[in-house]
Amino acid sequence: MSKYEDPLGNINSTFIILSETFIQRISESVFVGLCDIVGTSQMVAMRRDVMDIREMVGNQAKTIGSSMLSGSYREGFRLEGSDVDVMYWLNNHSVIWDLSQSQYYKTHRQTLILCDCSDSPPGFTLLYLLSPSRDRQIHGACVRMYNRYYLSSSEFRQICIFAFQKSDNTTPHGPCASVTSGGREFDHALCFVSDFWPPSASSWIDRCHSWPQPHVVNDIVKNGCHFVAIGHPLGNHEDLEWRISFSLAERKLVYVMNHCQFVTYGLLKLILTEIFNNGVGDDDKLLCSYHMKTAVFWVIQQNTIPHWSPQNLLGGFWVCFKLILKWVYEGVCPNFFIPDNNMFLSKIHGVKQHQLFIRLSELYEKGLAFLLHSPCIRSYIIDVLYNPRNSICTDDHTLISEAQFDRNILLYETLLDGPINQLDTQICIRYLHAIEQMIGSPLLTQYQVHKLQNMTAMILQYTAFTLHMETYTPDNKLRYRADKMSCHMLKLAAKFGFITDMLYIAMYYYKTLRYTEALSIIEMIKVKLAQPYVMCMGNVNIDMYYIEAVGGQSWSKKMRQAAAWIILLSNEIHYINELIPEQQSALKNHTFPLGVPPLVLLYMLEILCYRHVDTMQAQTALDDLQTLVHYAQVQLIPSDSRNISWQILGICQQVTGNLQAALYSYQQSLRQKPFHRIQTATEMRIQSVCQLA
Structure with missing residues (x-):
């Protein structure tokens, strides 16, 4: 195998005659390109x-x-x-x-x-x-x-x-x-x-x-x-x-x-x-x-x-x-x-x-x-061949901006593995105890601290809704205590989580028939989401993000003050009755939790609450939801969430009596990428609409 000894190989005419310095520049260019693909x-x-x-x-x-x-x-x-x-x-x-x-x-x-x-x-x-x-x-x-x-x-x-x-x-x-x-x-x-x-x-x-x-x-x-x-x-x-x-x-x-x-x-x-x-x-x-x-x-x-x-x-x-x-x-x-x-x-x-x-x-x-x-590598080589004098910076901190880094955390790492399976209050307590034992460790990195905070918020939300589901008792005092604990845990979770984690409080208030309180939370979320510096599912005005918000701060602080994320609904927890068929369909197919874009869930809750408070406002919220689902870009409704978004629009149209529009929305849901595997629920809803029409 002596013929395989030259560490740089036999460079053919495609590379012309390349000096060692030129090979180094190509190496640097490929390194920068791979940091884009592999990560810094x-x-x-x-x-x-x-x-x-x-x-x-x-x-x-x-x-x-x-x-x-x-x-x-x-x-x-x-x-x-x-x-x-x-x-x-x-x-x-x-x-x-x-x-x-x-x-x-x-x-x-x-x-x-x-x-x-x-x-x-x-x-x-x-x-x-x-x-x-x-x-x-x-x-x-x-x-x-x-x-x-x-x-x-x-x-x-x-x-x-x-x-x-x-x-x-x-x-x-x-x-x-x-x-x-x-x-x-x-x-x-x-x-x-x-x-x-x-x-x-x-x-x-x-x-x-x-x-x-x-x-x-x-x-x-x-x-x-x-x-x-x-x-x-x-x-x-x-x-x-x-x-x-x-x-x-x-x-x-x-x-x-x-x-x-x-x-x-x-x-x-x-x-x-x-x-x-x-x-x-x-x-x-x-x-x-x-x-x-x-x-x-x-x-x-x-x-x-x-x-x-x-x-x-x-x-x-x-x-x-x-x-x-x-x-x-x-x-x-x-x-x-x-x-x-x-x-x-x-x-x-x-x-x-x-x-x-x-x-x-x-x-x-x-x-x-x-x-x-190689399609991924080719352009980085050609860049050097055509622009041999361009400077190439391989410094880690200049290869990716703070906003890009934060966006990657939000999009790919924040909720890496989603909800925990086989939930009950005892499992939730064990998770909280494990987190409590680790949270004060001086060996944790800032990203591990952030992950623990994120997990704490998630477990508290699970515990609050699971406790509500498990509390079947005629004793008013026990129900009151359980309700008070659930509310406290959801408010505490909102202090650890994203802006949009407040939607869990609104869902709980709606589930327990406190429509005015739920609407108050929804208005607070609207104000926060309207700020120009908010990073919503990875989309952000970079200048505003730095100038008016949290540039240079810890990611934990950024998460609380300037980040919004998709709402993950565990298929084993009944957050609101209107989504139970979808959760049952997803659970039967052992798929991911329902990932609902925050604005879609916000408008849904607003419609459901206003139905009991102000029907005119309910119609306004329905119009907003319809506009969002029909015309929203992928930044607001990712392709993986389009089927559940059309489904939710159909549900809201059906409960407000617009059966023809609901039928169209359900049909649109079936045409989307079946990420959440909710087709069984969609077909059931189409059948019920046809029977009512």
């Missing part, structure tokens, strides 16, 4: 902070099991089409590597599982129970062999599929149940956890001389590993084998990359999608994102690139590309933690290996010019 270091750090604190609170509030977001989404990427990987495990089941490790557990409380790697390929193992499991499903997934009860990975995958069976859009994907919801793919995996590092990965510890640093190695080793339900296709017991998963370790390694290394990883992921796998059928996509990540890990650890910087981005990329090409040529891709585990063994061999090598070799012969085939 500050943006990526914020994403990770938000996800870390959400996971910590969630796991502390849970009693039976734990979960972990993994994969590229957790690493900080927000690339289009990326799936979201979630791992789940029971806290009372632990895997050990030898019997001596059982001394660290209370065996009367913990079900211990022992690894048996003696007859499995590297990176895989059999798992057998040392004591009966108290979980019937786990016990039912066991197969008796050699007088032991082995956990069957194939049976466990069926349990996973059943556990996350949402509708006809759930399919098996490796060890996961893959669920498509809201245009995004979620991979759910049930797994087991070990508190101990695998003996077969001990060589990795010895390799870590320069990267990662010793304290990172120690942190990774002490957190052990996971086991996911997939066997090796060439193993002796494929249906029983489990793959050792280093997802947690990989996340920690990605976290300690510098930003140029992370951007290089992002560039490889983009090239994989746009060039390596472009036009290739799913069965022929032999390379995957995990191979790209593994290449970056090896290149960083082997210290092949002495200095990772924006000026040397393409040099680092080229070394990674050559390593992948070498692996394909040899048919060996060594797992970063267990090198004996050849990740090409079952897929990349024979004719397919040869074809892939030819394909990659052709790209190599083009040199860096093959990057021109």
Whole structure:
């Protein structure tokens, strides 16, 4: 493989003859472009902070099991089409590597599982129970062999599929149940956890001389590993084998990359999608994102690139590309933690290996010019070729303005994972207790503090409405106390949340027949939303945002004073009776909570309240809602919310007696993108309108 030694490749005529300085300028330009796509270091750090604190609170509030977001989404990427990987495990089941490790557990409380790697390929193992499991499903997934009860990975995958069976859009994907919801793919995996590092990965510890640093190695080793339900296709017991998963370790390694290394990883992921796998059928996509990540890990650890910087981005990329090409040529891709585990063994061999090598070799012969085939990267290269003297700034703080940064927080991170499932007041209390324990920590970043405040507001809102739903008593005093507590929690939530969180108070007042109080809250919200500096669902007058509002302030303050966001209505809570059919339809289809644009909900509540107070004002509010839904731009009603917006307009028209207009609105709702999967409710309402007409 000596021909693959030039770190910059063979630059063909497309690049003319480029000096090293010119290559550096192209690298800088591509780096800036990738920061636009992948995110600046500050943006990526914020994403990770938000996800870390959400996971910590969630796991502390849970009693039976734990979960972990993994994969590229957790690493900080927000690339289009990326799936979201979630791992789940029971806290009372632990895997050990030898019997001596059982001394660290209370065996009367913990079900211990022992690894048996003696007859499995590297990176895989059999798992057998040392004591009966108290979980019937786990016990039912066991197969008796050699007088032991082995956990069957194939049976466990069926349990996973059943556990996350949402509708006809759930399919098996490796060890996961893959669920498509809201245009995004979620991979759910049930797994087991070990508190101990695998003996077969001990060589990795010895390799870590320069990267990662010793304290990172120690942190990774002490957190052990996971086991996911997939066997090796060439193993002796494929249906029983489990793959050792280093997802947690990989996340920690990605976290300690510098930003140029992370951007290089992002560039490889983009090239994989746009060039390596472009036009290739799913069965022929032999390379995957995990191979790209593994290449970056090896290149960083082997210290092949002495200095990772924006000026040397393409040099680092080229070394990674050559390593992948070498692996394909040899048919060996060594797992970063267990090198004996050849990740090409079952897929990349024979004719397919040869074809892939030819394909990659052709790209190599083009040199860096093959990057021109990437739609995302092409323009940043051409900019330098046509404007070689333009200055390029790679400073993180100048690549994105404060307003753009705030907009990204609002649009993509604020309510990252939405409402909590299976709500009751006890679960809400556990979440609040977990938040209370963390809120005073001096180690929290400002984005984690903001996320905790956001979660506090959300949990208080859930608790208030859940308490109202659960309080079925003829005792007036108890009902009064519950009502007073609910009102107090909603007002407290409004102090932590967005401007539009006051709408939860208005909904509660409407639900409890306090129409005048609800209208008073609505007027207050209108005044706040009318301010020119308010950032509503990411849309803002930048000059006003800085001059008249909160430029330079903490995001927590910005959220309270100058940010409005879509209203998420958990499908398990009945906020107002008029939306129950829509929530039931969404709940039946296991989809996202109803995401209602704030102005749509505001006008709806105004119409419903004024029906009992002033019918003329109700008609005025209905006219405003009709104008909004008919003519609003995507900034006010995103495409994902158009079906629920038309539905709400139809509901308001129906309750005010305009059946013909309501029928038209319901029909329009059916024509929109079915993001909320409320078609059942829409069809039911159309039928009721036709019967009344």
